[in-house]
Amino acid sequence: MKPGECSLGNRLPVGGNGNKFEFPPQQGEDPWKECMDTAVQLALRAGQVVKKALTEEKRVSTKTSAVDLVTETDHLVEDLIISALREKFPSHRFIGEESTSAGSKCVLTDCPTWIIDPIDGTCNFVHRFPPVAVSIGFAVNRELEFGVIYHCTNGNMYTGRKGHGAFCNKERLRVTQEKAIRNALILTEIGPKRDPETLKLFLGNMEKLLTFQAHGIRVIGSATLALCLVASGAADAYYQYGLHCWDLAAATVIIREAGGTVIDTSGGPLDLMSCRVVAAGTMELAQSIAQELQTIDYGRDDN
Ligand SMILES: O=P(O)(O)O[C@H]1[C@H](O)[C@@H](O)[C@H](O)[C@H](O)[C@@H]1O
Numbered sequence: 001m002k003p004g005e006c007s008l009g010n011r012l013p014v015g016g017n018g019n020k021f022e023f024p025p026q027q028g029e030d031p032w033k034e035c036m037d038t039a040v041q042l043a044l045r046a047g048q049v050v051k052k053a054l055t056e057e058k059r060v061s062t063k064t065s066a067v068d069l070v071t072e073t074d075h076l077v078e079d080l081i082i083s084a085l086r087e088k089f090p091s092h093r094f095i096g097e098e099s100t101s102a103g104s105k106c107v108l109t110d111c112p113t114w115i116i117d118p119i120d121g122t123c124n125f126v127h128r129f130p131p132v133a134v135s136i137g138f139a140v141n142r143e144l145e146f147g148v149i150y151h152c153t154n155g156n157m158y159t160g161r162k163g164h165g166a167f168c169n170k171e172r173l174r175v176t177q178e179k180a181i182r183n184a185l186i187l188t189e190i191g192p193k194r195d196p197e198t199l200k201l202f203l204g205n206m207e208k209l210l211t212f213q214a215h216g217i218r219v220i221g222s223a224t225l226a227l228c229l230v231a232s233g234a235a236d237a238y239y240q241y242g243l244h245c246w247d248l249a250a251a252t253v254i255i256r257e258a259g260g261t262v263i264d265t266s267g268g269p270l271d272l273m274s275c276r277v278v279a280a281g282t283m284e285l286a287q288s289i290a291q292e293l294q295t296i297d298y299g300r301d302d303n
């Protein structure tokens with residue numbers, strides 16, 4: 001099998017260039033429902049492991065900086081999720097935060113691909129600060145199909161499926177319709193770089209939005225849960241430099257299905273691998289924030 005090609009087990013792609021997935025239209029079939037149901041069950045199972053480990057002693061290591069933390073639970077949970085999915089869907093591909101950190105290629109092809117953050121909010125997890133999540137996103141033909149984000153401490157299960165809406169548990173999610181920075185509650189995250197230039201840019205971006213009389217800016221320590229709060233209408237927008245595709249994949253589907261928009265900090269379309277994002281209930285607010293931000297370069301996930 002050449003890179004980018006993948007077999008569908010007993011179902012071959014129909015037509016196309018052989019690399020795209022085009023299923024024969026089968027009445028009533030919902031090709032990815034089984035995958036999403038599996039993701040929900042796995043997020044729940046993994047979330048129980050995280051919740052139990054939260055109050056226990058932890059061995060903490062660092063990755064790209066002294067504040068970019070990882071624990072044995074991050075690795076254990078990612079292995080749990082990926083091994084279960086690989087057994088059930090052997091032809092699928094996987095992008096995991098800790099596998100990538102260990103050297104696996106972070107490349108999105110047309111193949112059905114799972115994009116996983118085993119613990120989003122590891123710093124919170126280490127400090128026993130509650131916002132901690134398991135995030136499982138899923139893409140086919142480079143299109144995000146669904147996202148599942150489980151809040152490990154309060155038990156909220158956020159789900160979103162392309163064309164099927166977004167939910168927190170059984171409650172439908174809707175974003176706000178706020179268009180102006182001056183009335184907005186905005187969320188962000190700091191990112192792992194702490195050099196003086198980065199800090200100056202990070203604080204400068206906050207200062208710019210506050211001079212536009214934003215009602216407030218909040219940092220909760222989990223990009224995925226912050227994005228879920230935007231999808232829930234509990235905040236109006238989110239922006240960040242320094243997050244990754246595994247922070248973005250599931251949450252992007254959830255926000256879009258809640259009626260929101262997720263774009264690049266340049267104001268253009270979202271680039272999942274660009275380590276940057278602006279998300280909001282309205283395109284007007286997203287664009288207004290994007291045009292005020294100074295870029296902080298964090299490279300790309302797929303470099
Ligand atoms: O490493 P985890 O999975 O905990 O993800 C967090 C990143 O580490 C932060 O840099 C980033 O700023 C966000 O807080 C993101 O949630």
Ligand SMILES: [Mg+2]
Nearest residue numbers: 097117119120
């Ligand atoms: Mg993580």
Ligand SMILES: [Mg+2]
Nearest residue numbers: 117120121247
């Ligand atoms: Mg994360």
